[in-house]
Amino acid sequence: MSDSRPSRRQRNAPTINDVARHAGVSPMTVSRVINGEQAVRPATRAKVDATIAALNYAPSAAARSLAGGEEMRIGLLYSNPSASYLSEFLVGSLDQASRSGVHLVVEKWDEQTSVKAVVDHLTRGRIDGVILPPPLCDLEEMVQALAAVNMPAVAVATGRSAGDLAAVRIDDRQAAYEMTRHLIALGHSRIGFIKGNPNQSASTRRLEGYVAALGDAGLAVQDDYIAQGYFTYRSGLDAAEHILALAEPPTAIFASNDDMAAATVAIAHRNGLDVPGDLTVCGFDDTSLATTIWPELTTIRQPISAMSRAAVEVLVQMLRARRSKLEAAPAHLVLDHQLIRRQSDAPPRVRPKAGGRK
Amino acid sequence: MSDSRPSRRQRNAPTINDVARHAGVSPMTVSRVINGEQAVRPATRAKVDATIAALNYAPSAAARSLAGGEEMRIGLLYSNPSASYLSEFLVGSLDQASRSGVHLVVEKWDEQTSVKAVVDHLTRGRIDGVILPPPLCDLEEMVQALAAVNMPAVAVATGRSAGDLAAVRIDDRQAAYEMTRHLIALGHSRIGFIKGNPNQSASTRRLEGYVAALGDAGLAVQDDYIAQGYFTYRSGLDAAEHILALAEPPTAIFASNDDMAAATVAIAHRNGLDVPGDLTVCGFDDTSLATTIWPELTTIRQPISAMSRAAVEVLVQMLRARRSKLEAAPAHLVLDHQLIRRQSDAPPRVRPKAGGRK
DNA sequence: TGGTCAAATGGTAGCGTTATCATTTTCGCG
DNA sequence: CGCGAAAATGATAACGCTACCATTTGACCA
Structure with missing residues (x-):
């Protein structure tokens, strides 16, 4: 009866329970040691640490985020598929989302749909925060609707130089x-x-x-x-x-x-x-x-992809802060731009008008 | 008693159970739909799909990989950032990846990097399969390098009408x-x-x-x-x-x-x-x-985004089949195209050359 | 029309971890 | 030496999903 339990475990990876049994403590204590919590006596901690090392145990990220409710979903709401802009934007935010371990949900907004409908959709879809590329970042109605449901947002490439909305932009x-x-x-x-x-x-x-x-x-x-x-x-x-x-x-x-x-x-x-x-x-x-x-x-x-990358990062930090009930002033990042010289400029062919210069 | 259940859920994330309840089916059936399994009646599938869309549901990767399904990571390798093509492609594949609950890792290939280096990078990044948009789908060297490391791939919009490589294309x-x-x-x-x-x-x-x-x-x-x-x-x-x-x-x-x-x-x-x-x-x-x-x-x-969507779906099924040791012939989807008439065509102004018509 | 069998669907039990409380231990101090 | 509070530890129940099997449905044939 103890042997033939129908375990579904494929891999023989040691679990937190294995560690607990070997160390003679409860799984909870092991969890505390792993997470570096304070309320563990040094002796116990040492014993657990040793067992972890001996078994070569590594916690399962999946189980962790499931139990801890750490999963974040951030939405990317775009409206004007300005093609080249969008693709670079997507690549950047995807990359950063993957790095930060967050899910990126890309959502298109047709001009016909009401703002309310989109925001509803986001809310029901368990989106924790939203990234607003242009031109949505300047759509006051959208910004306010999001604020109304208390959904954090980051504006990208807006011209608003400051304000209540977090933003990533250039000058x-x-x-x-x-x-x-x-x-x-x-x-x-x-x-x-x-x-x-x-x-x-x-x-x-x-x-x-x-x-x-x-x-x-x-x-x-x-x-x-x-x-x-x-x-x-x-x-x-x-x-x-x-x-x-x-x-x-x-x-x-x-x-x-x-x-x-x-x-x-x-x-x-x-x-x-x-x-x-x-x-x-x-x-x-x-x-x-x-x-x-x-x-x-x-x-x-x-730097479009750098901006979208930054936007994801800023949003994640906002969400983490909010979870810990911290209220911080909205971030406002200004990234560097660059003048790229190619073949479409040259000195004027005709001399400037007489008197045009001193 | 029904109200005060001690749920630890922070956010009102829709779960597979919510979807099941709304659609009037069991969670298992929803799971089957998500994973594209065969044993679901079309009517049921449609109903579930509709509910998923309505609730904006996305499966939790954590729960899924915990429950036994390994986490799948599929790569999207692009080389020629043909802007408008890429963005539409990304939107489609992202959407489907989210629905299928797989991770999409977008990777750019500069022409300078060697094919071997990219394939190495994919392998080390624990990528389970790759999607190849044009022009990479026709780069024989790439296809062979992937085959050499036994990495499943789906070509999109290739002109190859058949062969050992799975493909999604139009005629x-x-x-x-x-x-x-x-x-x-x-x-x-x-x-x-x-x-x-x-x-x-x-x-x-x-x-x-x-x-x-x-x-x-x-x-x-x-x-x-x-x-x-x-x-x-x-x-x-x-x-x-x-x-x-x-x-x-x-x-x-x-x-x-x-x-x-x-x-x-x-x-x-x-x-x-x-x-x-x-x-x-x-x-x-x-x-x-x-x-x-x-x-x-x-x-x-x-139908670019439909094609990329299909490519993700095909790849996921290939990976599942491979996990169950099934060997299937590579899928080959041909989607419908459409002639769009706009303002750039008209009958010729000058009469066709004499004798040009009987 | 009833019976058979495969296809379609549902029920149940975990996967490995942490939140929340309950319980035990430790220690300071009267 | 014992009391109470704080510190340390443990028990239990989720978290959201899928594997596995049981059950129901529907299609087809006699």
């Missing part, structure tokens, strides 16, 4: 500033700008950087050099067409993302302009499109 | 055939073709379909209407330039993927041709690029 303003400086340093003084979708706060930061750089260089901001875009290729076509149709068009155009920069290149070509000979074009984000088209785009590299 | 030949028929039905008789990278066997299938459709319509295959491409935008530019420079250029160009079709549109515009007025252009794959550019591309939709 969009500074990056745009640097790119504009770069164009000015090349000799451009007539620089166009294509704005991003106003539903993302990063758009505003980028515009600010552009304006600031012009101002610092003593160049005037010309309103008709600034066109509204929406981060899509299509919107870039319209914006570029508008700017290039001006009587005195700019010699460089800085688009708020790579898609619109690519569209600008297309319009330039259609107008018989050489890029970068007749027109310098640069983008933002360094998505794969930047190196897909010809000429390859000079752009700002956002 | 590339038939799809290309249909697209070509479509162009012929529109009235085109001078149809150009841009080939895909010869390192992918699907390229050959697509060419075959094109040739077969022309043949069946009694149209001659003109060698100079066929240009070599490599699936990149850049290669598409060259190919399209070549074809459109002919004395009597085609009225339609069928590119082997969307990137090259987009490049063709760019060249056409540069040459002052209207698409589709002067030139019909169509692509293949229906990646996001197809709807990014203007005009949006008529193309063949590959």
Whole structure:
């Protein structure tokens, strides 16, 4: 009766019970020793440690997390499958999730579904926290709905520079500033700008950087050099067409993302302009499109996968803190960007307007 | 008494029991559905699947591996981050991996690393099986290296129509055939073709379909209407330039993927041709690029995420079978494709050459 | 229509660990 | 020397799932 119990154990790995029996203590005591808890007498601890070493025992991670309720599920809610952005984002967060031993649940949000429905779905699905890539991170309704059900969230690449929401981002303003400086340093003084979708706060930061750089260089901001875009290729076509149709068009155009920069290149070509000979074009984000088209785009590299990795890490820490009832201020990480020079920029072919420089 | 049961559960995680209760079946049946076992009636399976989706349930890896099912880790090895393809691929496989309760480990292969090094890495990482998206599925060296270490693999979107390797794909030949028929039905008789990278066997299938459709319509295959491409935008530019420079250029160009079709549109515009007025252009794959550019591309939709989903499922079943020492013939799934008509095709503007029709 | 057998489904008992309490031991101090 | 409190240890019941077998259902044939 003691021998023929129908154990399902495949592997002869020693269990905590084996250790307990050999050491002459209860499994609970062994558990305490393993977890380094205080309430164990040194003598007992030594005995248990010795037995563990002798049996070459290793605790089962599976049983541990089952019993301890340590499993965490974090959701990644995306809405605008901006292809190249998403894939890099996914790779980064997956990697970090696996490292942190957390489950990553990827969820798509169609614009038709109500915010409430998605949040309900997340809640019922035992999601412990959410990562919000753009443009969701700027959707106030979503942020508030999550806050309402007390679900921790991390915004990625938002333009909101601070606040109650944890965030991981780059300094969009500074990056745009640097790119504009770069164009000015090349000799451009007539620089166009294509704005991003106003539903993302990063758009505003980028515009600010552009304006600031012009101002610092003593160049005037010309309103008709600034066109509204929406981060899509299509919107870039319209914006570029508008700017290039001006009587005195700019010699460089800085688009708020790579898609619109690519569209600008297309319009330039259609107008018989050489890029970068007749027109310098640069983008933002360094998505794969930047190196897909010809000429390859000079752009700002956002460390997308590093950002998503960081987002997972931040979220995990928030969840751990919350479990221990600690309340911490929401983290706010700013990662480094980088100006990547490729083939789409050059000094202006024509000399700057007489009087354009002192 | 019913209310105050001392549950240790922190969060209201849906468990297999919740699903079972909601679906009106036993937990065992749910377990069977999750694991894709055979002995479940389709109606029951559907009901359970629906409940799983509704509750957003995902099995607990911990409990599962504790209960005896070993933990499975499957690798997704990608090399050419074809952005839009990858992200859709990831979303599908992630979703299915979560449903099947297996870990998905995403691994990138730089072309510099030796095949041996990657395979070693997988082995040491205790990866039980691998999914190979294109172009890796056609890299004979990789396939053989995996076979050498006895690691199960599933090829996705390969052109190999059969063999020792499990595969999930569409019928590339038939799809290309249909697209070509479509162009012929529109009235085109001078149809150009841009080939895909010869390192992918699907390229050959697509060419075959094109040739077969022309043949069946009694149209001659003109060698100079066929240009070599490599699936990149850049290669598409060259190919399209070549074809459109002919004395009597085609009225339609069928590119082997969307990137090259987009490049063709760019060249056409540069040459002052209207698409589709002067030139019909169509692509293949229906990646996001197809709807990014203007005009949006008529193309063949590959159910990418369904394919990656299926690949995970197939791999899991292979691993299960192998665990039970069963040896089954490698599965070979062919999923349905679809011809998506958008704005890039139209009947030819000029009448077909005299005599071109009876 | 009833009987047979395989397919489909359900019940039960763990898998190895920890949370929670109950119990025992130890030790300080009057 | 004994009392009470704190420290140390133990017993028990989950945690969520699947293996194994028992039971029910449905299909097919006589």
